[in-house]
Amino acid sequence: MATVQVIGSSFGTRSVPSFDGLHISTVRFSSAVPTRVGISQRSYKGLVVKAATVVAPKYTSIKPLGDRVLVKIKTAEEKSIGGILLPTTAQTKPQSGEVVAIGEGRTVGKTKVDISIQTGAQVVYSKYAGTEVEFSGSNHLILKEDDIVGLLDTDDIKDLKPLNDRVLIKVAEAETKTAGGLLLTEATKEKPSIGTVVAVGPGPLDEEGKRKPLSVATGNTVLYSKYAGNEFKGADGAEYITLRASDVMAVLS
Numbered sequence: 001m002a003t004v005q006v007i008g009s010s011f012g013t014r015s016v017p018s019f020d021g022l023h024i025s026t027v028r029f030s031s032a033v034p035t036r037v038g039i040s041q042r043s044y045k046g047l048v049v050k051a052a053t054v055v056a057p058k059y060t061s062i063k064p065l066g067d068r069v070l071v072k073i074k075t076a077e078e079k080s081i082g083g084i085l086l087p088t089t090a091q092t093k094p095q096s097g098e099v100v101a102i103g104e105g106r107t108v109g110k111t112k113v114d115i116s117i118q119t120g121a122q123v124v125y126s127k128y129a130g131t132e133v134e135f136s137g138s139n140h141l142i143l144k145e146d147d148i149v150g151l152l153d154t155d156d157i158k159d160l161k162p163l164n165d166r167v168l169i170k171v172a173e174a175e176t177k178t179a180g181g182l183l184l185t186e187a188t189k190e191k192p193s194i195g196t197v198v199a200v201g202p203g204p205l206d207e208e209g210k211r212k213p214l215s216v217a218t219g220n221t222v223l224y225s226k227y228a229g230n231e232f233k234g235a236d237g238a239e240y241i242t243l244r245a246s247d248v249m250a251v252l253s
Contacts, residue, residue: 052132052139062101062135064142067115070101071123071130071148073139095230096124096152097141111209115145116163124149124160124242127230149230149242150201157232157240162201167216167248169195169224171231171239193226194252195241214245221252 055062064070074097099121105114117123130143150162160168172194197220203211216222229243 052134055133055135059135062133062140062142064101064103066103067106067145068103068142069099069115069117069123069145069148070133071097071125071141071143072100073097073132073141095127095232096122098122100140102145108205108209109207111207113205113209117145117148117151122152124152124157124230150199156235158198158234158236158238160199160240160242162199162242164201165204165214165245166201166242167197167214167245168199169222169241169243170198170234171195171241172221194221194223196221198240200245216245216248216251222248223250223252224248 062070099117099119102115102117102119105112107113125141125143126147126149129147130141133140133142146164148163149166150160150168152160158168158170162168197216197218200214200216200218203213206212224241224243225247228247229241232240232242234240
């Protein structure tokens, strides 16, 4: 009988598709596997599922500490804009929710700074931020205040109010022709790294707890880092991106 040494998960990925939120581990077959089994000595990639931490019903509240915030995650959209029912695999992972509890704040230099977000606020947060928690039958996220991109009271990303050093940019449309006039297909269009600033945050805090204004302003056409920020699609069909002001490389004129 062949013996198997399992590290992480115990199934391979030869016939298993990859999914968001699944991390790679390894499954190795030990040297005790006889050659007649037909399996050579090599490593196989396995899957480890990152699930939410489940809080037992006996706990009735969660109090975030420091500059952390507890957000109740918005339910994933089950239908497309056109009303088509989406399968689970096609549903977009939410990046928004409602603030249900906040910490006591943090210390910047010698200044005590309270969290600027109030409970009940509707927020948008960075895609891979925080720790998921299942509490009172709903999925929540505990994350730092700095991981919250901005406030959004509507369903349209263009209405986002960025926080701290975040900037909201409407992405320029991709060029449809080359410099020589040749038409480009969708597959060959270059992803733009240029856009127009729609809204800016109040700026980061300095050591005295005061806001430092950003070097970009609403209406600026800017060049930004290609792989920075979080991308969204607006109700008008346009592409938007939120990123830190430090990821803006230049103002174009």
